[in-house]
């Protein structure tokens with residue numbers, strides 16, 4: 001029996017389950033422990049210090065539970081704290097997520113691309129550097145979405161209030177032709193159907209979940225830490241809000257068709 005310890009995954013809430021789904025697809029035989037910090041969500045409108053403190057706390061909690069590697073399945077926590085984590089845990093296989101601008105730009109070079117993310121992700125230097133790399137190749141428009149993750153935290157993935165929120169939010173940017181939308185927050189893939197209804201199904205939608213899962217697999221493989229288990233692994237959920245409803249929402253989101 002080798003490397004049977006779980007892969008730890010965390011997010012400020014239930015959004016990172018969109019990344020967990022990709023991890024399970026890419027490495028079905030691994031075990032996972034998913035920590036959602038719903039009690040302290042949202043992170044995207046907090047201060048940098050607060051998000052760093054919460055992120056370090058979450059990683060420590062997952063390591064205490066025996067995680068062999070960590071996926072920061074939160075764009076906000078990655079942009080605010082991944083450098084701090086790498087410094088603290090130099091030996092830990094650690095992968096963060098960032099908005100999937102690269103694949104969007106390579107498919108829609110010269111196009112108009114909207115990046116939806118939390119205010120904090122868009123303000124951070126990490127994101128500004130990423131955008132700087134591609135700004136000559138496409139017209140990139142940043143769209144902060146305060147309030148959007150809360151719909152997903154409530155389990156509202158297709159209600160009328162969400163439609164109204166998205167219509168108002170996107171109205172200004174869709175007056176001109178949009179080629180692609182990048183979902184730069186792990187909660188947003190759960191609203192993908194409604195976003196597509198609002199912007200029209202000709203607009204391509206990108207998210208970074210699959211790329212992040214494949215990167216974790218590469219990292220575990222090169223560290224010799226892939227599990228040798230056969231068959232399907234298990235997924236354990238923990239949540240700082242720890243109610244039966246919260247855990248039920250987690251399982252629902254893991255299995256729901258996006």
Ligand code: DGL
Pocket residue numbers: 011012013015016041042043044045073074075076077118121149184185186187
């Ligand atoms: N899911 C998180 C992200 O990817 C953030 C949501 C929040 O806590 O504001 O950015």
